[in-house]
Amino acid sequence: MSIRWRLALLYAAGTGALLLLVSLVAYGLHSREQYEGLDESLVTTAEHFMRNRASAETGAGPALERLESDVFVRVYGSGNGAGPSEAPDPALTPLEVLARDDGPASPALARIFPGGGIEKAAGAFATARDPATGKRVRLYALPAPDGQLNYVVTWKSLSSLDQSAGFLGTLLIGFVIGGVVAAGLGSFAVAGNSLRPVAVMTQTARAIAASRGFSRRLEETGRPDELGRLAVTFNEMLASLEEAYRSQQRFVADAAHELRAPLTAIQGNIDLLKRKSDMSADEKAEAVDYLDSEARRLSLIVSELLTLARADAGQKLERRPVELDAVLIEALTDFRPLAAAHRLELKKVEPALVAGDRGRLKQLILNLLDNSLKYTPAGGRISVGLRNGGSTATLSVRDTGVGISKADLEHVFDRFYRADKARSRDPGGSGLGLAIVSWIVDQHEGEIEVKSAPGRGTTVTVSIPLFSAASS
16 A cells, blocks of 8 residues: 555544544533433423422312423322323323433433533433323423422423434534545645655656666755655765766776786787797796786785675674784784885884784785885885874874875775876786775774875874773
8 A cells, every 4th residue: 555545544544533533522512411401491390380389289180281492391289180181191100200210311422421410409300202202201200398299290302302413413423424535535635745756756766777877866846844855865865876886887997907907918928828839948937927927916906806895795804902013013024025125114113902803904004015115116215103192003104105196195095096107107006905905994993094295205194993891
């Protein structure tokens, strides 16, 4: 079931429940008031005739009067004879009324509300059927207060009140049904109009999914409601998806380009070895060395691509207490033979215990050192230091290399991004080293900062929180 139908049914049900409650209360209170008004008229009439019973008694039998309000009155004296032949008889005798002492004549619904009721003095009420018409009659019997066998009985037909109550009930039922239908239709129309932007979003999303046209946007109407904000958020999401899709396309294109170069070189040298069977041993050794170099480069690119793919998949590093100063010394020991043509200096190294992955931290340091080595001419200086700041460990790698321009500085962590000068100096690099460094720093909840200028070298600073028992 659609949201539109559910909203319409929900509003209709809520409106129906409210209308039903109001109708029941109105019906019950109105009916009770009408029936209690009739009872009050019976009591008032009976009391009036009881006060004047001496003049109403004939001595020969009961006296009958009919008031303009359709209230019949019979005064019973001590004679207890039959009344006038043209007068109707009450449905019950005074003693039968007093013995029954019925409750209210109003519908059962009117009796559930608190309050109400009238003072009936010493008399009693009864509700009976008129033998002649079969319709309900309300009777009230009031005995004389002096103990005499004198009674006043007043009664009135309930036919008009019963018909009025029935008509009111039917009217209210129609009112509730009509209100529910009107509320359902109105809410269905309003919900359709309100949810129209959602339908547009759905159509746009389907079109984008089919065509991958992430450049499309929803029309923003400027509405200050939830749907207006949803349209803005949807457009922001589309912009983010467009950027991610373009980045993915660039990544795939760059990866294909980077992989094609070593594969082409390997394939060319293999073809050369196949064609020239008379190659000298030195030429064959040179070709094999070149193949080995390109194969290693290809393996490195694939390994780094795999690392970044796992990072994109949300891989989390398992972090344990690691002595970062020991990892730094180990990385420098492994790296020193590669930097024989450079001056590798170790600045002050302070003990620093961090929560991290030892292997990835070593990879971070080696990538930074390798990046400095590639972009620093022979004879240049590369200095490394580690400082314990009390809450963070700060690793710094500084070189005297070619530096990075301001335009390139903001892209140094992009995958496969390398400035033109860097490309000319590093034909064998993959352009993924600093992207991996950035991921490792993020996994260790750290921060990385790069400061550089063309011809003035580069300084990379990495800050990682120190290990604490509370954080573990």
